[in-house]
Amino acid sequence: MKPIAVMIVDDSAVVRQVLSALLAEQPDIEVIGVAADPLFALEKMQRRWPDVVVLDVEMPRMDGLTFLRKLMAERPTPVVICSTLTEAGAQTTLQALAEGAVSIVTKPRMGLRQFLIDSRQELVHAIQGAARANLGRLTARPAVSALPALPLSGTQAMLHTTDRVVAIGTSTGGTQALETILTVLPRTCPGLVIVQHMPERFTKAFAERLDRLCQIEIREAEDGDRVMPGRALIAPGGRHMLLQRSGAQYRVEIRDGPPVSRHRPSVDVLFRSAARAAGANALGIIMTGMGSDGARGLKEMRDAGARTLAQDEATCVVFGMPREAVKLGAAEQVLPLGEIPGAIVAARTGRG
Structure with missing residues (x-):
C-alpha cells in the first residue's frame, strides 16, 4: 500500500522539524511538505494533494479554523488538529472538530521538542485514523428515529x-x-x-x-x-x-x-x-x-x-x-x- 501523504502546517519551526523527522521513521507515512502558514501550504498542496493535513490552529496570515473551513468547502481532506494545551486552545479545537477536523494531538508551550518525541505514537495513531476516516460522516447530521415516550416529567x-x-x-x-x-x-x-x-x-x-x-x-x-x-x-x-x-x-x-x-x-x-x-x-x-x-x-x-x-x-x-x-x-x-x-x-x- 502507498504510504499516507502528510502535509504539516505549523508556524513553529521546531514543530515542523521534529514532526517531519519523527514521521520520516514511519514506513506507512510520507511527509510531502511543510508550511509555516495555510497560504504557503495551499501553494504546495496544488502540486501534490495530501491524504492528511496536520494543522496548527494559531497561525499568522490565515488561522487554522479559516483554513479548515476552506478545505472542507472546496476539497474535503482529513485534518488532525495540533493544538496547545490551553483553555483557549481547547475551545478553538472543539470548534475545529465541530467543523470537520478528525482528531486532536496536543503540544505544550514549553519543552516542545521532547514532548513531541514522547508523543510520537499518539501522533502516528491520529494520522493513521484520519487517513481511514469517512469524512462524509463528520459533517452529516443523521435523522434520529422517534424517541419512545416516558411517563416521568x-x-x-x-x-x-x-x-x-x-x-x-x-x-x-x-x-x-x-x-x-x-x-x-x-x-x-x-x-x-x-x-x-x-x-x-x-x-x-x-x-x-x-x-x-x-x-x-x-x-x-x-x-x-x-x-x-x-x-x-x-x-x-x-x-x-x-x-x-x-x-x-x-x-x-x-x-x-x-x-x-x-x-x-x-x-x-x-x-x-x-x-x-x-x-x-x-x-x-x-x-x-x-x-x-x-x-x-x-x-x-x-x-x-x-x-x-x-x-x-x-x-x-x-x-x-x-x-x-x-x-x-x-x-x-x-x-x-x-x-x-x-x-x-x-x-x-x-x-x-
Missing part, C-alpha cells in the same frame, strides 16, 4: 434514583456522534457515563459546550459524582473513570493509572466496571473510533447480562472499535447512529 426524573445506567465509549469521530445523540435526549433519559478519547483539559471544554446545547445536564466527571436520570458524566482526559454501586445509587470513581488498551481514559476500564457494578441494569454502547479499546469490556458487560450495542459501519467515521466488538461477539445489536438515542431512552424502563 423532566422535573420528576431529576429527583429519582436510577437503577439503569448507560455506558458509552467512543474515539475518532465521537465528538460529533455524541453531539448527535445527546442533543436529542430528554431529561427523562437514564444516567450516562461516557469515555471519549480526548486530551487532558479538552474534556471539560467539551462537556461545557454540550451542556449548552442539550436538555440534559452534561459535565466533566469528578470523583464521587452521582449517576442519575437526565445527567451525562464525561471522563476527564488523562484519568480513568469507573462506575461504582453505592447502595441504591451509582457513582463514579476517577482514578490515575497507566493507559489501558493504549488509552487513559479507557473505554475498557469503564465497561468492565459497569459489568461489575450494574450487570443486567446497564446498557453498553461502543461507537466510532480507531483501535479496539472497549471491545473486551463490552463483552464483559454482555456476559454480565447487560444490553450491548455497536454503532454500524455506515454511520461511523472510523469503524474500528465497533468492528472489534462485533468480532468478539460483544455487541447484541448493531444500530445506525440515528437509532441509538431511542435505545437509550428505552433503557430507562428496561425496554428494547
Whole structure:
C-alpha cells in the first residue's frame, strides 16, 4: 500500500522539524511538505494533494479554523488538529472538530521538542485514523428515529434514583456522534457515563459546550459524582473513570493509572466496571473510533447480562472499535447512529 501523504502546517519551526523527522521513521507515512502558514501550504498542496493535513490552529496570515473551513468547502481532506494545551486552545479545537477536523494531538508551550518525541505514537495513531476516516460522516447530521415516550416529567426524573445506567465509549469521530445523540435526549433519559478519547483539559471544554446545547445536564466527571436520570458524566482526559454501586445509587470513581488498551481514559476500564457494578441494569454502547479499546469490556458487560450495542459501519467515521466488538461477539445489536438515542431512552424502563 502507498504510504499516507502528510502535509504539516505549523508556524513553529521546531514543530515542523521534529514532526517531519519523527514521521520520516514511519514506513506507512510520507511527509510531502511543510508550511509555516495555510497560504504557503495551499501553494504546495496544488502540486501534490495530501491524504492528511496536520494543522496548527494559531497561525499568522490565515488561522487554522479559516483554513479548515476552506478545505472542507472546496476539497474535503482529513485534518488532525495540533493544538496547545490551553483553555483557549481547547475551545478553538472543539470548534475545529465541530467543523470537520478528525482528531486532536496536543503540544505544550514549553519543552516542545521532547514532548513531541514522547508523543510520537499518539501522533502516528491520529494520522493513521484520519487517513481511514469517512469524512462524509463528520459533517452529516443523521435523522434520529422517534424517541419512545416516558411517563416521568423532566422535573420528576431529576429527583429519582436510577437503577439503569448507560455506558458509552467512543474515539475518532465521537465528538460529533455524541453531539448527535445527546442533543436529542430528554431529561427523562437514564444516567450516562461516557469515555471519549480526548486530551487532558479538552474534556471539560467539551462537556461545557454540550451542556449548552442539550436538555440534559452534561459535565466533566469528578470523583464521587452521582449517576442519575437526565445527567451525562464525561471522563476527564488523562484519568480513568469507573462506575461504582453505592447502595441504591451509582457513582463514579476517577482514578490515575497507566493507559489501558493504549488509552487513559479507557473505554475498557469503564465497561468492565459497569459489568461489575450494574450487570443486567446497564446498557453498553461502543461507537466510532480507531483501535479496539472497549471491545473486551463490552463483552464483559454482555456476559454480565447487560444490553450491548455497536454503532454500524455506515454511520461511523472510523469503524474500528465497533468492528472489534462485533468480532468478539460483544455487541447484541448493531444500530445506525440515528437509532441509538431511542435505545437509550428505552433503557430507562428496561425496554428494547
